[in-house]
Amino acid sequence: MNYCSSDFCAASIYVRVSENRMDLLRAVMIGPQGTPYHDGLFFFDAQFPASYPASPPTVYYHSGGLRLNPNLYACGKVCLSLLGTWEGHGCEKWNSAHSTMLQVLISIQALVLNEKPYFNEPGYETYANNASGQRTALEYNDTTFQYSCRTMLYSLRRAPQHFEDLVAGHFRERGRAILAACKYYMEGNKVGSVVPDEDDEDKELESANAEGSSSGVKPKNNQVDLRAGAGVVRPASFKTNMEVLFEELLMEFNVKGADTKKFCAEKLKKSQPAAA
Structure with missing residues (x-):
């Protein structure tokens, strides 16, 4: 089957359509930064009914058996008012005169x-304004990021047909950043928070140490804590699970040619026996 492709939204959504079956479409979107989905790849298939555009398309999510969002079911169902799979009002519902497939994709991503x-x-938005609800939302993000990592592994090992090069190229480019985020979260930082750039962090550390020396104040262990939002309290299972996912991602990113030298060096150093 021959496919043609196009991309939208500053190269964050990619689409392929069949030249032989114009009623079929496959799309992949990159998870937005600042969310537990960042840098992940999420695949969707769409079929346009004969009544399109009077009726919305049917959309299927490639879940890999994981439910990482209330709107994305493990069975592949996408729950969205625009698709008629959830109740909605006014502009939330499909409008044959104005609604488009691009609108569907952007709605899912945003x-x-x-x-x-x-x-x-549904109904949980009422908890957004209290501490308990916010705490539960952060816990949900921790689980979601772990599922997102597992989805990455699923895509790396079984890339959807005709998207093999895109998957390999994406993780070759973003592998280092994903691994850095994994380590950052394991250190106690909030999932989705900005991971400090290594070069900027080194410069800040050098500057802080220099200021400490000139003022006669010696930084503890010659280091300062540069982790924004550090101190998130989590069950031990989060770090344990992330350590396993980190090792699996490191191996797969190595295969794809990502820049993993720093992480491989750290792993080698840990595996060496301590000097007597």
Whole structure:
């Protein structure tokens, strides 16, 4: 089957359509930064009914058996008012005169794959203004990021047909950043928070140490804590699970040619016996 492709939204959504079956479309979107979905690849298939555009397309999500969002079911169902799979009002519903497939894709990326998907669950938005709800939302993000990492592994090992090069290229480019984020979260930082650039962090550390020396104040262990939002309290299972996912991602990113030298060197150093 021959495919043609196009991309939207500053190269964050890619689409392929069949030249032989114009009623079929496959799309992949990159998870937005600042969310537990960042840098992940999420695949969707769409079929346009004979009544299109009077009726919305049917959309299927490649879940890999994971439910990482209240709107994206493990069975592949996409729950969205625009698709008629959830109740909606006014402009939330499909309009044959104005609604498009691009609108569907952007809605999924912007409204479904958001910063705090826990509140996507019907009725849960009422908990957004209290501490308990916010705490639960952060816990949900921790689980979601782990599922997102597993989805990355699923895509790396079984890339959807005709998207093999895109998958390999994406993770070759973003592998280092994903691994850095994994380590950052394991250190106690909030999932989705900005990971300091290594070069900027080194410069800040050198500057802080220099200021400490000139003022006669010696930084503890010659280091300062540069982690924004550090101190997130989590169960031990989060770090344990992330350590396993980190090792699997490191191996797969190596195969794809990502820049993993720093992480491989750290792993080698840890494996060496301590000097007597």
